[in-house]
Amino acid sequence: MRYDLVIFDNDGVLVDSEPISNKLLAAYLTELGHPTSYEDSLRDYMGAAMHRVHDLVLERTGQRLPEDFDDVFHRRVFAAFERELEPVAGAVEVLEKLAADGVPYCVASSGSHERIRVGHRKTGLDRWFDDERIFSSQDVGRGKPAPDLFLHAAARMGVRPERCAVVEDSPLGVRAAVAAGMDVYGFTAMTPAGRLSGATRLFGEMPGLPALLC
Structure with a gap:
């Protein structure tokens, strides 16, 4: 070695975990009015900390994500992990x-x-x-x-x-x-x-x- x-x-x-979390992230952003495909999520957010999601959405739309965005997203991800990971x-x-x-x-x-x-x-x-x-x-x-x-x-x-x-x-x-x-x-x-x-x-x-x- x-x-x-x-x-x-x-x-x-x-x-x-990347397929699980990026499908959920794309769906949640789309749900909030920021249309995002699975491929978009992989390209823009794969390997990034959550602050990058907030930063890019703000930069592109001028809108801030909800204050509970991270909490809601992680609850969805953790539930999916228990089923699929x-x-x-x-x-x-x-x-x-x-x-x-x-x-x-x-x-x-x-x-x-x-x-x-x-x-x-x-x-x-x-x-x-x-x-x-x-x-x-x-x-x-x-x-x-x-x-x-x-x-x-x-x-x-x-x-x-x-x-x-x-x-x-x-x-x-x-x-x-x-x-x-x-x-x-x-x-x-x-x-x-x-x-x-x-x-x-x-x-x-x-x-x-x-x-x-x-």
């Missing part, structure tokens, strides 16, 4: 391999701590991530594409940025990792390779990741 720390994005990398195919095997090899890893997600934990409990990934391995955009002032979250995770884990590998599936996440001075492995299962062109390497199936990291 040529890295001292592997930092995973969560949504779409560890848990297969699964781990990304191969993610458990990758975590098993890293643990067996003694390679430190953590998760750094644009999602809230509550969202991360709800997803991990539902999918059984909570056995792999204690509190010291979970970092959220809530922990820093700026979410992706700013490098702050990844730099925060590396500092808390005691590893220099250049010794970190980031696993990401969104353009915003790739930009954040590059800005942090970290190698980034772009997961193309849901995102066209061309949108992750800044990544160090691209891969399409999670079981192939350990070989790339070595």
